Amino acid sequence: MGEKTFDTQKSEAFAERMIDVLNAGALALMSSIGHQTGLFDTMKHMPRASSGEIAKKAGLNERYVREWLGAMVTSGVVECDPEGPSYFLPAEHAAWLTREATPDNIAVFAQYIPLLGAVEDRIIQCFKKGGGVPYSAYKRFHQVMAEDSGQTVVAALIDSILPLVPNLVDSLTDGIDVLDVGCGVGRALNLMAKTYPKSRFLGYEFSREAIAVATTEAKGLGLSNVRFEEKDVSSLPDHDLFDLITAFDAIHDQAKPDKVLEGIAKALKPDGTFLMQDIAGSSLVYNNKDHPVGPLLYTLSCMHCMSVSLAQNGAGLGAMWGEEKAREMLNAAGFARVEVKKLQHDFQNCYYIVTKN
Secondary structure, eight states: OOOOOOOHHHHHHHHHHHHHHHHHHHHHHHHHHHHHTTHHHHHHTOOSBOHHHHHHHHTOOHHHHHHHHHHHHHTTSSEEETTTTEEEOOHHHHTTTSGGGTTSOTHHHHTHHHHHHTTHHHHHHHHHHOOOOOGGGSTTHHHHHHHHHIIIIIHHIIIIIGGGSTTHHHHHHHOOEEEEETOTTOHHHHHHHHHOTTSEEEEEESOHHHHHHHHHHHHHTTOSSEEEEEOOTTSOOOSSOEEEEEEESOSTTOSSHHHHHHHHHHHEEEEEEEEEEEEOOOSSGGGGTTOTTHHHHHHHIIIIIHHHHHTTTOOOOOTTOHHHHHHHHHHHTTOSEEEEEOOTTOSSEEEEEEEOO
């Protein structure tokens, strides 16, 4: 066979796509800034206004706001009238960019781009030498993750996620013992403790900073049925202690996920339930080609989830370990029954309902 002819049209189309990638990456950075500074929230409630008026309302520096507005206008996020000029955030756009839009605020997720970019140099060194980047290198990670889970898990926890498990809501109302593995800053556990005062809740998390935040929130809410402990979750207490164990987006980045799952199986009562939320996807990359946020999830995995595990000489499963691998590991850990459910509004996550019998 002769050499394949160079497809100029295909090449130029790819170049155009890469230009779009550069613009989208820049927009992600500016969207993160718009979220963190409250500019989107401010503009949602403003009529058409000058950069000075917007900056004054937001309590920010006008020169920086004006340049940010330039990025927003040229990306089609903000409308601009040439006279003045004046700027306006359409309600149709604000519906996906403001705190009032939760759980649909996409600007929350834009924060991951600069967060990951801050460790790019260290990740490149890992490409060359192996190993990983530790949790401590990721500034604001717990804050961003808390906002993320606040939209995907906490917002849907009481009305949508817990009811996925048959009879669980009734059991929580009557009073059971619950453990949350990798509880982060404790928003999910504190919400459950507040909603079900007769149940008893315990959260394990290795980050001292996160435990402090969780404990402070619990005290502020006046909760006496929840407590948090700094603990390596690869070593859980024996045996048969909990009626319900939860893990929200916490298993795939563990150093020893197999040991964590084995420990969960041992700590769970014979008739108890393990409820695990994790990223929806396949263990086989070609099955993820049409995933709506596939590139984002593999990037998050490469630059965080996989790397923090490898930094501990761990398994490095990554966020895209997939349903096939998850089922395999749950069965190996001693669970006999694994049921996977999804919520209609949530394409990003799977909910595993797991029992020993």
